Amino acid sequence: MDRIIETAGRHRADGVLERFSSLHDWRRQVADLYAAVRAMPEGEGWAHWRSVRDRLFREHTQSPLSVARRAQFRGIDCFAYDPGLRFSVALDPATDREMIELEAGKDGSVTLVPFALTRGLEAALGKELTLYWIDGYGGGVFLPFGDATNGQESFAGGRYLLDTIKSADLGCDGDGRLILDFNFAYYPSCAYSEAWVCPLSPIENRLPVPVRGGERNALP
Numbered sequence: 325m326d327r328i329i330e331t332a333g334r335h336r337a338d339g340v341l342e343r344f345s346s347l348h349d350w351r352r353q354v355a356d357l358y359a360a361v362r363a364m365p366e367g368e369g370w371a372h373w374r375s376v377r378d379r380l381f382r383e384h385t386q387s388p389l390s391v392a393r394r395a396q397f398r399g400i401d402c403f404a405y406d407p408g409l410r411f412s413v414a415l416d417p418a419t420d421r422e423m424i425e426l427e428a429g430k431d432g433s434v435t436l437v438p439f440a441l442t443r444g445l446e447a448a449l450g451k452e453l454t455l456y457w458i459d460g461y462g463g464g465v466f467l468p469f470g471d472a473t474n475g476q477e478s479f480a481g482g483r484y485l486l487d488t489i490k491s492a493d494l495g496c497d498g499d500g501r502l503i504l505d506f507n508f509a510y511y512p513s514c515a516y517s518e519a520w521v522c523p524l525s526p527i528e529n530r531l532p533v534p535v536r537g538g539e540r541n542a543l544p
Contacts, residue, residue: 346386349386350384353376354380354490354492355491357372357373357376357377357491358491359491361373361494361508367405370405370505374400374402377400377510378397378399378400381394388516388520389517400539401540401542402538402539403507403537403538406506409507409535409537410503410506410507412496412499413443413502414442414502415443415455415502416440416441417439417441418440418455422438423436423437423459424456424526434459434460435460437456437457437458439455440455441453441454441455449535450531450533453469454526455486458489464488464489465486466484466488466489466523468483468524469485469530469531470524471530471533472531472532472535473534473536476541477541478511478540478541479512481514481522482524482525483538484509485506485508506535506538510539512524
């Protein structure tokens with residue numbers, strides 16, 4: 325019996341090691357990807373972003389796709405690159421915004437603390453967006469958004485533009501303004517599998533216009 329318990333414990337330990345080592349590798353590769361994109365010209369960086377993400381989704385054990393779907397995966401669908409969807413924005417303090425408490429499945433709850441409003445999007449996209457700080461150890465900047473493509477041309481729950489905990493960040497321009505390039509908008513993992521629970525775009529970050537940049541639903 326002791327040998328059986330010891331073997332079972334070793335198998336559990338091996339599984340934990342494999343799981344977190346794999347997640348560590350995924351996070352490292354995503355961080356390297358965004359670092360490379362920040363150093364590249366706009367269109368070249370976007371093409372590299374797409375290529376690396378396609379490879380990770382197809383090959384990596386942390387892919388949000390099931391093993392069966394990976395075997396048939398042909399690449400993430402995206403709108404054509406539109407240089408008009410790249411903005412450099414200033415930030416103003418967020419006022420009259422409430423903290424948001426969200427359930428995150430096995431990860432418990434997530435608190436989003438609104439800390440900034442963009443200044444520079446309204447003329448093109450109909451309104452400014454709220455940036456959130458994910459409260460918790462280390463924290464991070466989070467920018468989910470919705471738009472008029474949701475539910476038809478793109479995922480109904482909206483998309484992400486910034487999630488610095490996971491290194492999704494295009495940095496700032498030479499004047500210190502935040503770069504928001506909607507060609508890099510991507511789906512939360514829950515768009516691919518019910519095994520994931522993800523924070524979705526709050527009402528205050530739903531744009532009134534269609535944003536045809538970034539990840540989209542597969543064309544028929």
